[in-house]
Amino acid sequence: MTPDPGRAVPGYRVEPLRDPEAVGEDEALVEALREQIRRDGPITFAQFMARVLYEPGHGYYRRVEPGPGPAGDFITAPEAHPIFGAAAGRLVAQAWEALGRPAPFTVTEPGAGTGALAAGLVAGLRDDGSPLLPVLRYRPVEVEEARLQALRARLAADGLDDVLVDAPAPAAPREAGAVIANEVLDALPVHRVVGRAGGPRELLVGLDAQGDFRSVEAEPSTPELAARLEAEGVTLADGQVTEVCLAVDAWLESATRHLARGIVVLIDYADEPAALHGPARPTGTLRAFARHAVGADPFRHVGRQDLTATVDLAAVRSAAARAGLTPLGETTAAELMAAAGDDLPGRYLRRPGASLQDALTLRSALARLLDPRGLGGFRVLAFGREMPSGAQLGGLRRLRRPREGAI
Numbered sequence: 001m002t003p004d005p006g007r008a009v010p011g012y013r014v015e016p017l018r019d020p021e022a023v024g025e026d027e028a029l030v031e032a033l034r035e036q037i038r039r040d041g042p043i044t045f046a047q048f049m050a051r052v053l054y055e056p057g058h059g060y061y062r063r064v065e066p067g068p069g070p071a072g073d074f075i076t077a078p079e080a081h082p083i084f085g086a087a088a089g090r091l092v093a094q095a096w097e098a099l100g101r102p103a104p105f106t107v108t109e110p111g112a113g114t115g116a117l118a119a120g121l122v123a124g125l126r127d128d129g130s131p132l133l134p135v136l137r138y139r140p141v142e143v144e145e146a147r148l149q150a151l152r153a154r155l156a157a158d159g160l161d162d163v164l165v166d167a168p169a170p171a172a173p174r175e176a177g178a179v180i181a182n183e184v185l186d187a188l189p190v191h192r193v194v195g196r197a198g199g200p201r202e203l204l205v206g207l208d209a210q211g212d213f214r215s216v217e218a219e220p221s222t223p224e225l226a227a228r229l230e231a232e233g234v235t236l237a238d239g240q241v242t243e244v245c246l247a248v249d250a251w252l253e254s255a256t257r258h259l260a261r262g263i264v265v266l267i268d269y270a271d272e273p274a275a276l277h278g279p280a281r282p283t284g285t286l287r288a289f290a291r292h293a294v295g296a297d298p299f300r301h302v303g304r305q306d307l308t309a310t311v312d313l314a315a316v317r318s319a320a321a322r323a324g325l326t327p328l329g330e331t332t333a334a335e336l337m338a339a340a341g342d343d344l345p346g347r348y349l350r351r352p353g354a355s356l357q358d359a360l361t362l363r364s365a366l367a368r369l370l371d372p373r374g375l376g377g378f379r380v381l382a383f384g385r386e387m388p389s390g391a392q393l394g395g396l397r398r399l400r401r402p403r404e405g406a407i
Helices: 027-040 045-054 082-098 116-128 145-157 224-231 248-256 313-322 333-339 343-349 356-369
Strands: 105-110 136-141 175-182 191-194 201-207 213-218 241-244 259-268 287-290 293-295 306-308 326-332 379-385
Touching: 027 045, 027 201, 045 191, 045 201, 045 306, 082 116, 082 175, 082 259, 082 333, 082 343, 082 356, 105 116, 116 136, 116 145, 116 175, 175 248, 191 224, 224 241, 248 259, 248 313, 313 379, 326 333, 333 356, 333 379, 343 356
Parallel strands: 105 136, 105 175, 175 259
Antiparallel strands: 191 201, 191 241, 201 213, 259 379, 287 293, 287 306, 326 379
């Protein structure tokens, strides 16, 4: 696959920091996948993606090394600067106020990664003197325990670890709080589909004569693929490739089942179906990231590179409705930042010991976070459960309307 021509690719630096070829691949995982295909025949790309990203001990997100950050493979908004987490924290605090200030109030973050969002959010509430902070509980969720240990150490170093919750979320809706997920949906496994005159077919993962992974065209593994495209009014041109994520429903239901009342905030690069599956993207949106370089081949660097696809906004809205969530509003990352208040940047510049380098770092981060063609163009979707009717959250207020479109 190749990235969209002429489009900014979100969350990575244009200049390579280190040689992406040096990441290699997880040889044990490669051989395990080959054995599965030899034994059972070609597998769906969703099965392949699930294993290369989440296979215990081998998948990309099961490594101890973090993916986001300057030393990793890509930059996310929270990694760009703590100011993004602070802006998200103000939105969460507004939801808490609208709910009548319940105590405790638990923020659950699936895919918490390095803890950058948690650190920025909690520190931002502290700097605001927010009345939410004394009743705040923060539950980071990660598939790899070693990453959680590093996250706890990061927050402890900043004196923020007293809010952390170690207990898993309850299986029943018992908590008041928030669920916030930044760049999680784009890493859910996707099926690859190709348009044909007789209807869509699926691109499976098989092996060539040398034992290398290759795409194999076949009948769809499930009628849900054609049903999703039909429901969204999408007709693929002959030979056009796209991705369909069927995992979003189960993920959203699981991530929010503990929430009795509160807000769900999803932040990701996303687009409407007409654009996502349209002629401007004839090869789809699947991307691979390694060491801040975007790759075109999902079959290389197995277990050592990230795989992502642009999120289908309509699919997320439908999944939210089925999970019993009601829409509160949609905005962009840039708009979220702008709505947070003009005082926020000055806070970081006026801190004791703030240097010229701190100011330059903030300026560089704001350029990324406010750019609608980059991180600023990320979509922010907010849903509620048992939120007061007519609740208006200032963080979702649109202050300006740049040209939108996912990246």
